[in-house]
Amino acid sequence: MASTGRRRLRGRQIPMETECGKMMSSRSDSGSGEDSLDRLLPPSGAPRRKSATSLSKSEPPLLRTGTRTIYTAGRPPWYDEHGAQSKEAFVIGLCGGSASGKTTVANKIIEALDVPWVVLLSMDSFYKVRDLSPEEQNLAASNDYNFDHPGAFDFELLVSTLRKLKQGKSVKIPVYDFTTHRRQKDWKNVYGASVIIFEGIMSFVDKELLQLLDMKIFVDTDSDIRLVRRLRRDITERGRDIEGVIKQYNKFVKPAFEQYIEPTMRLADIVVPRGGGNMVAIDLIVQHVQSQLEERELSVRALLASAQQNQPLPQTLSVLESTAQVRGLHTIIRSKDTSRDEFIFYSKRLMRLLIEHALTFLPSQPCTVQTPQGHEYEGLSYNGRGITGVSILRAGETMEPALRAVCKDVRIGKILIQTNLDSGEPELHYLRLPKDIGEDHVILMDSTVSTGAAAMMAVRVLLDHEVQEDKIALVSLLMAELGVHSVAYAFPKVKIITTAVDKSLDDNLHVIPGIGDFGDRYFGTDGTDRWRDEEDREQPSY
Numbered sequence: 001m002a003s004t005g006r007r008r009l010r011g012r013q014i015p016m017e018t019e020c021g022k023m024m025s026s027r028s029d030s031g032s033g034e035d036s037l038d039r040l041l042p043p044s045g046a047p048r049r050k051s052a053t054s055l056s057k058s059e060p061p062l063l064r065t066g067t068r069t070i071y072t073a074g075r076p077p078w079y080d081e082h083g084a085q086s087k088e089a090f091v092i093g094l095c096g097g098s099a100s101g102k103t104t105v106a107n108k109i110i111e112a113l114d115v116p117w118v119v120l121l122s123m124d125s126f127y128k129v130r131d132l133s134p135e136e137q138n139l140a141a142s143n144d145y146n147f148d149h150p151g152a153f154d155f156e157l158l159v160s161t162l163r164k165l166k167q168g169k170s171v172k173i174p175v176y177d178f179t180t181h182r183r184q185k186d187w188k189n190v191y192g193a194s195v196i197i198f199e200g201i202m203s204f205v206d207k208e209l210l211q212l213l214d215m216k217i218f219v220d221t222d223s224d225i226r227l228v229r230r231l232r233r234d235i236t237e238r239g240r241d242i243e244g245v246i247k248q249y250n251k252f253v254k255p256a257f258e259q260y261i262e263p264t265m266r267l268a269d270i271v272v273p274r275g276g277g278n279m280v281a282i283d284l285i286v287q288h289v290q291s292q293l294e295e296r297e298l299s300v301r302a303l304l305a306s307a308q309q310n311q312p313l314p315q316t317l318s319v320l321e322s323t324a325q326v327r328g329l330h331t332i333i334r335s336k337d338t339s340r341d342e343f344i345f346y347s348k349r350l351m352r353l354l355i356e357h358a359l360t361f362l363p364s365q366p367c368t369v370q371t372p373q374g375h376e377y378e379g380l381s382y383n384g385r386g387i388t389g390v391s392i393l394r395a396g397e398t399m400e401p402a403l404r405a406v407c408k409d410v411r412i413g414k415i416l417i418q419t420n421l422d423s424g425e426p427e428l429h430y431l432r433l434p435k436d437i438g439e440d441h442v443i444l445m446d447s448t449v450s451t452g453a454a455a456m457m458a459v460r461v462l463l464d465h466e467v468q469e470d471k472i473a474l475v476s477l478l479m480a481e482l483g484v485h486s487v488a489y490a491f492p493k494v495k496i497i498t499t500a501v502d503k504s505l506d507d508n509l510h511v512i513p514g515i516g517d518f519g520d521r522y523f524g525t526d527g528t529d530r531w532r533d534e535e536d537r538e539q540p541s542y
């Protein structure tokens, strides 16, 4: 499962560490502001981050421990050839008394596991939502409020969040502040993962929650040690004083351990004595998880390549009319002898025609306007909430100027999908989508579509962000028949819009007769750059 192989940036092979920086496992974002940024690539020069997202224990949401930085290879497909979510995340539940070392064990597992997309979810995030009343605030301030009772947690939100995350969907997670006993204003956006580690003092008390856990681990640390650790932590990290910690411990923490937490030890698959120092136990856990992940591996491209062949083209497909002008443009950009500047110029013209064509599928309603001559004109106006263009990087980004030119104030999102050259599978590496994209019509842009695996991954991501399937238009200059069938079969409501559909794919899954590698030809990375005007060079924006 851990993949460290070579990648191809939708066509271009890149050395991972120099071009993209190294990847981190998973992350969260505050979701505030115009863009909610699910970024998997650190900006160049930015400090590297630790392995997984920790979702409540500290702010900013980075790993707190670990001697090693784990880099990921991006998110592999979590859907099958039908576009359905077939790959559920593996969920590890970690239970144990307060300060037993749950978080420490979780981080050790993440480090040793070394797989992409691990999320660390803490039960602390799900302390009840309502603000404490002034009396309760006073109780909390004097360590007289009971945070160690099942009733203190919002299990409903916790179960629904974990269920969604396990299905590979993105979720918003509250962030808890131990110093104010409140949730912070901004919640974190977290994208679905391959492995979810869920830790908390009451991880095993709720039946529904238990059913979501694939592996249950109890961290069993001596109560004296827990008290000492808790004293140190609560004073240094949670703004408490020594008397208060001891009072709270004796009044609530200790009895709760005996009444609610310790009895759930019998539900555990593995008990880890001593916590994070027990490397033998951690290695055993890691071995088991790795074997489970291997079993879940899935080859989407292979499944697609053998699927849905020799069928009539779907109703959802619209091919730009093959006028003399369109054929002429194709002739230029398909020719291997076309120079780069001509390739850019004429593919841009074709993109403009394609995007204009795509916009005709947006919903409209009749409207009447007054002309300057005082007469009425019966026209049409766009009848939707907003329009977002989402480009599949890198080549899809070349279509953004055409969209911006014809669609005023369009919002733009980006998805970076790379092909792992070892597995041949697409992997999701970077995602930036505008806030509330779920309400918009989305024009999903990629220059070419071959098997459809990357396009399917992008559609899957949009659906996971609540975009409605019938509001997605996949717009591509050139598509292979196979890709059209794959996307249409998996997502029958997605509109597919292109300027040409080519019959076949070669052994490298390139479209035939095709256009070559669009990104390489456009960005001049194919080594055959015959550029005339150096100043006009275009580069990808990320």
Ligand SMILES: Nc1ncnc2c1ncn2[C@@H]1O[C@H](COP(=O)(O)OP(=O)(O)O)[C@@H](O)[C@H]1O
Residues within 6 Å of the ligand: 096, 097, 098, 099, 100, 101, 102, 103, 104, 105, 199, 229, 230, 233, 274, 275, 276, 277
């Ligand atoms: N094996 C250990 N040795 C020393 N200190 C530890 C060990 N494990 C955890 N700690 C410390 O104890 C405190 C609580 O650990 P943590 O993993 O956050 O526990 P939990 O998540 O169960 O509350 C932290 O300050 C942590 O650094």
Ligand SMILES: Nc1ccn([C@@H]2O[C@H](COP(=O)(O)O)[C@@H](O)[C@H]2O)c(=O)n1
Residues within 6 Å of the ligand: 097, 098, 099, 124, 127, 147, 148, 177, 178, 180, 181, 182, 200, 201, 253
């Ligand atoms: N406002 C709060 C909320 C919770 N606590 C204590 O946190 C403990 C659970 O967190 P761990 O990291 O120790 O598992 C729990 O025992 C609560 O007493 C708090 O002090 N203040």
